[in-house]
Amino acid sequence: MATDGRSPRSASAPAPAAALEGTGFVHVVARADGDALAASGLLARALAARGTAYQVSVARTVADRTARIADRELAADDATVAIGAVDAPDIESYTRLDADDRPATLAALETVRELDATPDHGLALAGLVAAGVEPGAGESEWVLEAAAERGLVERRPGVAIPTDGPVDGLAHTTRLRAPWSGDVDATRDALTTLDVALEDDLETFTSDDHRAIGSLVALDAVGDDAAEPIAAETIQRALRPYATPEGPFATIGGYADVLEATAREEPGTGAALAMGHDARDPALDAWREHGRRAHGALSSASTSRYDGLFAIGIDDGPVEAVARLAAATRSPEPTVLVTADGEAAIATRGEGALGATVEAVARELAEVGIDGVAYDGGRRRGYLRYDASVDRATIVQIVRDRR
Numbered sequence: 001m002a003t004d005g006r007s008p009r010s011a012s013a014p015a016p017a018a019a020l021e022g023t024g025f026v027h028v029v030a031r032a033d034g035d036a037l038a039a040s041g042l043l044a045r046a047l048a049a050r051g052t053a054y055q056v057s058v059a060r061t062v063a064d065r066t067a068r069i070a071d072r073e074l075a076a077d078d079a080t081v082a083i084g085a086v087d088a089p090d091i092e093s094y095t096r097l098d099a100d101d102r103p104a105t106l107a108a109l110e111t112v113r114e115l116d117a118t119p120d121h122g123l124a125l126a127g128l129v130a131a132g133v134e135p136g137a138g139e140s141e142w143v144l145e146a147a148a149e150r151g152l153v154e155r156r157p158g159v160a161i162p163t164d165g166p167v168d169g170l171a172h173t174t175r176l177r178a179p180w181s182g183d184v185d186a187t188r189d190a191l192t193t194l195d196v197a198l199e200d201d202l203e204t205f206t207s208d209d210h211r212a213i214g215s216l217v218a219l220d221a222v223g224d225d226a227a228e229p230i231a232a233e234t235i236q237r238a239l240r241p242y243a244t245p246e247g248p249f250a251t252i253g254g255y256a257d258v259l260e261a262t263a264r265e266e267p268g269t270g271a272a273l274a275m276g277h278d279a280r281d282p283a284l285d286a287w288r289e290h291g292r293r294a295h296g297a298l299s300s301a302s303t304s305r306y307d308g309l310f311a312i313g314i315d316d317g318p319v320e321a322v323a324r325l326a327a328a329t330r331s332p333e334p335t336v337l338v339t340a341d342g343e344a345a346i347a348t349r350g351e352g353a354l355g356a357t358v359e360a361v362a363r364e365l366a367e368v369g370i371d372g373v374a375y376d377g378g379r380r381r382g383y384l385r386y387d388a389s390v391d392r393a394t395i396v397q398i399v400r401d402r403r
Contacts, residue, residue: 016081016107017114019095020047024077026054029065029094031084031104031376032267033320034259038127039083039097039108041274046117048275056275058267061374061385062087062359069094083108084376085355100355100378103131106139121147122247123274126255132380135242135252144242153242153252158210159217160241160253162287164201166213167191169250172291174321175238175257177231177329178220182295190220202250214239227329230349234328248273248280258283261290264318294321298330304396305332308403311396312338320383323347327380337399342372342388344395348380358382360402365390 020026026047030040040056047054059065066087069080080094083104088094097111098104105127112119121143128140135153136144147153159176161169171180171187180186191198194212196205205213221227221235241251249255262270265286272279297317304311310331314322323338323345335348346354355377362375365386374385384395 016095016097016111019079019081020052020111020115022077023052023079025075025079026052027072027078027080028054028056029068029080029082029084029086030056030058030271031065031378032058032060032263033378033381034130034256034263035127035378036083036098036104037259037263037267037270037274038123038130039104040271041123041276042105042108042112042119042127043081043097044275045120046112046115049117050115056271058263058271059084060267061376061383063374084378103128103133103379105131109143119143120276121150122152122244122252122255125153125242125252126259129253129256130259134237147242152246153244155240156210156243157207157240158202158205158214160238160251160257162249162251162254162258163284164203164250165199166196166202167198168288169202169254170213170217172288173238173254173257174260174291174294174325175253176217176221176235177224177227177295177298177325178217179224180220182292182299190216203245221329228332230327230331231329257291258287260321261287264320265290290318290321293317294325297322298325301338306396306400308333308335309396309400310336311399312336313392314338314340316340319343319345320347320381324381335403337396339392339395342386342390344384344386344399346382346384346399350380354378354380354382357399357402358384361395361398362386364398364402 028040030036044054044056059068062085074093081097082094083097098107105124109119109124124143125135133140161173163169167188171184180190196209218235222232241253243251262283269279269282269286273283294317297314302313310333312326319338319340323336324347327336327347327349334350338345358375358377362373366373370390371387376383
């Protein structure tokens, strides 16, 4: 496993937009998360508008992306764009779109504008939310303003979910955690206490209907015996969503949730969705399965607490989603480590990128002779893959030592 000499992009590579000028074919290799998926979709749509052929592939680890770039033989007018870190200091045939400490979606928006293309503002906002950026915050202010001016988003009461049905949306979302999360029947039972027609579509609901649902969800999420104080902040980010009247999903936050889910469960479907293809139904199927598995794994997890670190052990489930959910709702510590057989994930509520930490853990595992070590890291998240024979206590100890 190569870990040294990693750089944001190859030393002689031009800026992304310049690297794409005059190209006949572009291969985009993206990190497996919602932010990178959105960035790849924004870039792909800009290339399509220019008549440039392209291919988007999603790779789970730094090693996976490196192999895809290194193994590809490029024609004279081909270009490769990486979204996410690559261990390729000696490969000069690619350009890194993003940086470790900034959402890939923002970098993609800059490149798209430099290519004189108009970005899909709904996709961009969803990518930013997936990256942990509130719509309109910081550099994203112009994106929200442009979307609002075009009538693409409108803020309303309620909860950020992707589906038109509230029971389905709330049962499977990973943007919040309540006692009924992951269970459709339990979610329906909780909502039947309200005077709301649950089988109707959200678009037919009144503002009072949305407010009633939002209030119940907030009370259940914060009032859950297992909830930590951070859950109150998390639920606030899921309330008063930006609805998308013409978008593929009901809200921007729900769109982001689907991007995150498909990036891990069915990356090909996620890439197709981000590129603008008709992939809504399979994407929602993947999202439902992702949410069900994540909530189920967290419900049956074992936990241990250390200074600054909350360790969670699960038998099966999407480790990254479980780590993100726990950090946002269940962890008394700012950093969460989730371990399963042969893989682990780290999530943090802090602002720093976790790439260096995960890389150091991966290096230490490789140095002691562990097979199959691979990793990936980004803003507030990290992923590890290793031989399933490694004891979970070993992973916990290494992460504790490296924090």
